[in-house]
Amino acid sequence: MNTMTQGEFNDLWQAALEADQVWTWQGHEGLRRLPQTLGQGQRRLTVLREGLQLWLDDMVYDRPLHLDYVYQIPQLTLTFYLSGDFRIVNPGLAKEEDRSEVNGESCICYLPQIRSIEYYPAQQSLQRLTLSVDIEFLRSYFSDSTFPLLIRQLLEGKSTDPFHQTFGIAARAIQPIVQQILSCPYQGALRQMFLESKSLELLTLQLARWAKDEQQPTRSTRWKPQDLEKLERAKEILQGSIEYPPSLAKLAQQVGLNDCKLKQGFRQVFGTTVFGYLRACQMERAKQLLRETDLYITEIAAQVGYSSLPAFSNAFYKQVGMSPHKFRQD
Secondary structure, X not given: OOOEEHHHHHHHXXXXXXXXXXXXXXXXXXXXXXXXXXXXXXXXXXXXXXXXXXXXXXXXXXXXXXXXXXXXXXXXXXXXXXXXXXXXXXOOOOOOOEEEEEOOEEEEEEOOOEEEEEEEOOOOOEEXXXXXXXXXXXXOOOOOOOOOHHHHXXXXXXXXXXXXXXXXXXXXXXXXXXXXXXXXOOOHHHHHHHHHHHHHXXXXXXXXXXXXXXXXXXXXXXXXXXXXXXXXXXXXXXXXXXXXXXXXXXXXXXXXXXXXXXXXXXXXXXXXXXXXXXXXXXXXXXXXXXXXXXXXXXHHHHHOOOOOHHHHHHHHHHHHOXXXXXXXXX
């Protein structure tokens, strides 16, 4: 099954736009259906008040997607992943640059004008709830030490680098609120009030959780011998599947760990992310092929799991410090 690129993705959306098949609005709520040429599903937007919006994505793509664009939302976003498993790379992000977003996790991020490379599998249900919060909206509340440090710096107008903060599996207090939002029983103004109150509750809990984590020293998990063996097995699987690597969910299933524990294990035991380790393996294999064969660089890129030559060249340069062509010449 051919992977759909950003260009084709844009063309299909443009065709839908010209056919007036994008947004339909009723009051404060908009509905954008996914074009049938892409798959099935929809995005629902609820404008709660100025500076506060609620998004619900529920879709299935017919083909794998490889998107590459500049993220242009200068807002704070809180996302709760309800189903699905996909990969995102934000080159230059200080933390969590290369990550997998998986069912059950949640995050807070601020990514103005940052490149986003996203990989979505085909025929997978993708559901996520996102709260977009304008910085000015947050400034309407007094900023003090109860806010996380990065949020305080953002509100105080200090120079703040883009950030992404994953919280792992959503806390018990959060899960019921998400379900209440999804099954809101009200209509009209009552629906608006209900969704706004629940969204503010989610925002409060996530900011409080982050601030509390900052105040506590990081404690490493004591890993059982059998879990360490499973982590080593995961490394072996990645080393042997460079061209067609498994998804994070599939890898976790293969070794008998849940997604969160697998990601945590790679960070604490190996000092890298799952995809960071995979990328290192891919680049080592690429260096070997560049040194020992006369294959075209496009062929080498494909053999180490890259369908795009520019994407491979960028990843190689970042890992090795020179282009594949220069590496071969040296």
